[in-house]
Amino acid sequence: xxxxxxxxxxxxxxxxxxxxxxxxxxxxxxxxxxxxxxxxxxxxxxxxxxxxxxxxxxxxxxxxxxxxxxxxxxxxxxxxxxxxxxxxxxxxxxxxxxxxxxxxxxxxxxxxxxxxxxxxxxxxxxxxxxxxxxxxxxxx
Numbered sequence: 001x002x003x004x005x006x007x008x009x010x011x012x013x014x015x016x017x018x019x020x021x022x023x024x025x026x027x028x029x030x031x032x033x034x035x036x037x038x039x040x041x042x043x044x045x046x047x048x049x050x051x052x053x054x055x056x057x058x059x060x061x062x063x064x065x066x067x068x069x070x071x072x073x074x075x076x077x078x079x080x081x082x083x084x085x086x087x088x089x090x091x092x093x094x095x096x097x098x099x100x101x102x103x104x105x106x107x108x109x110x111x112x113x114x115x116x117x118x119x120x121x122x123x124x125x126x127x128x129x130x131x132x133x134x135x136x137x138x139x140x
Contacts, residue, residue, distance in 0.1 A: 007078075007085035011056035012043025013093035014074060014133040015064060017111065026139065028117040028130060029095060031063050032108035038122035041129060042106075043088055052089040063106045066098035072136035077125055090129055092136045 015029035030039045044059040046052060053070060060068045074090040100109040112120060118130045 005084055007087045008081065009046045009052070010043055010086060010088040011046060011052040011059065011090070012041050012088060013056050013060050013068060013070065013091050014041050014129050015060055015066065015068060015093050015095050016133060016137075017095040019111075019113075026114060026134075026137070027111040028114060028133070029064060029066070030110050030112060030117055030120055031106045032110075033105060034107045035105070036122075039110075039120045040122065040126055041090065043090070044105075053091065056089065056091055056093070060093060061098070062103075064095075064098065064109050065100045066095045068093035068095055074129055074132040074136065077129075079125055090132075092133050 017027050017029070019025045019027045029042070031042050032039050042060045042063040044055070044063070046055040057068060057070060060066055071092040071094065074092055076090065077088040079086055102108070110120070114130050114134060118127050121127050
């Protein structure tokens with residue numbers, strides 16, 4: 001199949017926070033999208049004229065209810081979605097404040113250890129982002 005259309009541009013974050021437990025370990029926030037019945041990092045299509053970082057922060061807020069502090073850029077994902085090329089730019093982002101409320105696109109938010117997050121992610125392409133986050137935070 002030959003793909004000739006421009007790619008779909010999207011952005012998202014690997015959202016993290018310090019665990020409330022005594023060890024203060026890292027937790028990664030994953031979202032469940034009922035439309036696709038999958039677990040992923042918060043992400044979404046960019047609006048016309050929107051910068052990738054601004055779009056990533058907006059998508060985190062829309063999908064998780066969290067304000068975040070973006071940090072290091074992470075690898076960009078390239079894949080086919082519904083027959084179109086898709087490019088998703090990612091950043092590490094620390095969750096600062098907020099509260100999750102289920103919405104039309106996302107019905108659940110879970111906070112998991114990196115190992116649990118890696119296992120829960122539906123798409124193989126999302127798993128290396130966990131390792132990239134740990135490397136960016138100098139935890140790998």
